[in-house]
Amino acid sequence: MSRGFLAMVLLMLGGGAMLLVAIGSRTHRVIITRRVEMIAAAHVDTLRAGPLPRITRFLRMADEFISAVFSFRKSHDWGTRSHSPILLAIGLLGGAGAWLVTRTMLGLPGWIAVPLTIMAFLTGPHLKLSMEQAKTEALFTDRFPNAIDSIIRMLRAGLPISAAIRAVATEPSPPVDAVFRVIADQMDIGVPLDVALAAAGQRIDLPDFRFFTVAVALQHATGGNLTTTLEILSDIIRKRRAMRLKAKAVTAEVRMTSYILASIPLVIVAGLLAINPNYLAPLISDPRGNVIVVIAVGSLATGFLTMRQMMRHATRI
Structure with missing residues (x-):
């Protein structure tokens, strides 16, 4: 070609x-x-x-x-x-x-x-x-406790939960407002609150939001003090977020070490190409060298992805 x-x-x-x-x-x-x-x-x-x-x-x-x-x-x-x-x-x-x-x-x-x-x-x-998706989920998790606090204040003021959800939907706090707007719109057309919350929890698929939907649906169906339940939930979400940030800080050195280890072979190859380009020529001209290149690249990618997945599991709380 x-x-x-x-x-x-x-x-x-x-x-x-x-x-x-x-x-x-x-x-x-x-x-x-x-x-x-x-x-x-x-x-x-x-x-x-x-x-x-x-x-x-x-x-x-x-x-x-x-x-x-x-x-x-x-x-x-x-x-x-x-x-x-x-x-x-x-x-x-x-x-x-x-x-x-x-x-x-x-x-x-x-x-x-x-x-x-x-x-x-x-x-x-x-x-x-x-x-x-990861960026949006992180932003939602960061702003979701503030939305719960807004709902708590409205419930204490005597507003129903449906009006509190609609009020949160009108606040400029993306992506939380968009999620609550969908729930409010479904309730406006006659969808029951528990059904709208269950559909939103299944669509969002975040643990913190699923806790919220289950708590609100149960309290709405059986009665009880929803304000106290949401206060406990907001406090738990903030503590989980603090633990995630602490885990990221503890594993920061390990993550930096993994990035350095993954970049060392690339730096060595770049140095060899700069000093003596013909030294690595058999890897390109020889079919056996092609196989070695593919195996080496695959091993580097597998190792990097494995270390990254281990770090994600360590910070997933």
Whole structure:
């Protein structure tokens, strides 16, 4: 494969990704505009608006399909914000970069380069969604006790729990306000409180929020002092958060050591390439060297992921 042809392929992939991003953003603007117009003209017969254009329906289905592909093995994705064009662009860039490194630069055979390219194409967007979800969950856990305190103050003032949930939903405290807004909207259309809380707990799938939904549902069904229960729950959530931060501080040295150990082989390889580039040439030109490279990279990745998973288990409280 010539360099000119490879450059042309990369340019086509980049242009296609940019085009998908532009089309996707325009599609979302069109959908939002149509919804605003339908709300503003509620007195007009809705049949006059007609169905959405075929291209809009197709792009919406493509958006859902691409998001489902990149969200494989994710039990929940309520905290993700990236749309499918962005995910597709990340996947194309990751796949093109993996192919450029494995096939063009290292000259690895196709049976090695193709699986690595597919893995890079799928892994990049998946990591993007996972980081967004983790960031949203951490922000929710940090702000959730304040929302519970707001509910406690409203209950002491004599407001019902439904009004307290609606008030929390109107406070500008994302992502907590969005979660409570869904619960309040479901209650407004007649969904019982326990059913709305159970659905929200299953969708959010965070231990602290599940404790809250179970406590509120039980107290609402059987009666009792909900204020005291929520005060205890808020105190427990804050103590668990303090323990998590303490565990992260204790394991900070271990985590830094693992990062240094994982980077040492890369630094050594970079130094050898700078001092004597021909020293590592057999790893690229010899098929046996290709196998050694794949095994070495796989071992480094496995060790790094194992240490990272151990650190996560140590700080998961």
